[in-house]
Amino acid sequence: MLKIVKQLELGIDLGTSNTLVYLKNRGVIFDEPSYIVFDKRNLNIIAIGKEAKKMVGRAPQYLNVVKPINFGIVTDFESTTNYLTKILEIINKEYFSLLRPKAIIGIPLNLTEVQIRGVIDAGISAGFKDVYTIEQPIAAALGGNLDIDEAKGLMIVDIGGGTTEISVISLGGIVTGKSIKIAGDRFNSSFLNYIRLKHNLIVGESQIEEAKIKIGSIVGKNNLFNLRGRDTLTTLPKEITISSHDLREAISPLLIDLIDEIKDILNITPAELIGDIVSRGIYLTGGGSLIEGLSEFMENELNVKVNKLENPLHSVVLGLGKIIENFEHYKKFCYSNSKVNI
Ligand SMILES: Nc1ncnc2c1ncn2[C@@H]1O[C@H](COP(=O)(O)OP(=O)(O)OP(=O)(O)O)[C@@H](O)[C@H]1O
Numbered sequence: 001m002l003k004i005v006k007q008l009e010l011g012i013d014l015g016t017s018n019t020l021v022y023l024k025n026r027g028v029i030f031d032e033p034s035y036i037v038f039d040k041r042n043l044n045i046i047a048i049g050k051e052a053k054k055m056v057g058r059a060p061q062y063l064n065v066v067k068p069i070n071f072g073i074v075t076d077f078e079s080t081t082n083y084l085t086k087i088l089e090i091i092n093k094e095y096f097s098l099l100r101p102k103a104i105i106g107i108p109l110n111l112t113e114v115q116i117r118g119v120i121d122a123g124i125s126a127g128f129k130d131v132y133t134i135e136q137p138i139a140a141a142l143g144g145n146l147d148i149d150e151a152k153g154l155m156i157v158d159i160g161g162g163t164t165e166i167s168v169i170s171l172g173g174i175v176t177g178k179s180i181k182i183a184g185d186r187f188n189s190s191f192l193n194y195i196r197l198k199h200n201l202i203v204g205e206s207q208i209e210e211a212k213i214k215i216g217s218i219v220g221k222n223n224l225f226n227l228r229g230r231d232t233l234t235t236l237p238k239e240i241t242i243s244s245h246d247l248r249e250a251i252s253p254l255l256i257d258l259i260d261e262i263k264d265i266l267n268i269t270p271a272e273l274i275g276d277i278v279s280r281g282i283y284l285t286g287g288g289s290l291i292e293g294l295s296e297f298m299e300n301e302l303n304v305k306v307n308k309l310e311n312p313l314h315s316v317v318l319g320l321g322k323i324i325e326n327f328e329h330y331k332k333f334c335y336s337n338s339k340v341n342i
């Protein structure tokens with residue numbers, strides 16, 4: 001009898017901020033911001049990724065700069081399909097021709113079936129033959145070389161751009177967990193509001209993001225950064241110097257809320273698993289976790305050790321890569337498009 005091997009070729013972390021793609025036998029071959037720019041007049045794609053992100057807030061009226069994924073959800077189906085099609089085109093040009101490849105896409109926790117269907121259908125419309133999905137925390141744990149098969153509790157907190165996934169995994173499945181909207185983008189918007197209210201300055205998002213990355217620290221350091229924008233009182237251009245202290249003040253209410261959400265999940269986690277979590281510590285990943293001192297802050301607030309995964313921006317895609325390279329072993333953790341029926 002002919003054995004049909006369902007070979008997965010691509011793993012995609014379709015993040016709110018960044019998209020990463022793992023190609024079987026090759027590794028991570030695409031790592032770019034999740035943006036696409038269209039020409040409004042003819043709907044031609046002008047740029048994706050880094051080139052597209054550079055145009056945020058700077059594009060002329062005839063261009064439409066789109067962030068197709070928000071909170072890990074496909075919020076713009078057409079743009080997501082075009083975005084994935086373009087990525088496939090790049091792979092076909094730079095690597096080798098993949099004729100209707102099979103792909104696995106990491107999805108946030110608690111998506112509705114309609115939202116899962118949105119991710120799958122965008123992939124199918126872009127030209128994938130089959131689309132498998134897996135919960136991002138499982139992929140992140142695999143990517144961090146954590147053993148997910150064990151009958152032991154493993155808590156992983158993935159602070160991304162749009163969402164933070166808080167979850168407890170045991171025996172390869174999510175026992176308790178949720179996806180919340182406190183993550184890098186919310187840090188940026190709080191910081192932006194704070195600068196407007198405290199310093200009467202309106203600045204562009206890209207400067208706020210740069211400042212967060214360069215001077216973001218919640219351990220008492222006070223690095224400085226110059227912001228240029230428009231004074232809200234005089235409406236004239238103005239430059240100010242802000243410090244790490246400003247960022248701390250702006251995002252600390254969000255960090256307190258984040259800690260409360262983690263406590264809520266710990267509260268509903270079975271006691272046996274809590275024992276495992278206390279002895280191993282919590283695992284922290286995602287780009288949002290890169291703010292200096294965040295793990296120490298969490299340790300103090302939660303009274304549990306917090307371990308940082310080595311490669312926080314890559315843990316999900318590396319986990320997808322592991323699944324692709326050893327699908328027979330990991331397929332039990334994945335969902336195929338045929339299992340999502342609505
Ligand atoms: N050094 C840094 N310090 C602080 N924040 C950072 C740093 N580097 C990246 N970030 C933030 O990390 C976020 C992106 O992280 P990541 O790539 O894990 O998100 P994502 O997977 O695209 O989003 P999501 O998982 O929510 O869909 C952005 O908000 C970015 O500003």
Ligand SMILES: [Mg+2]
Pocket residue numbers: 015016136158160161286316
């Ligand atoms: Mg992510």
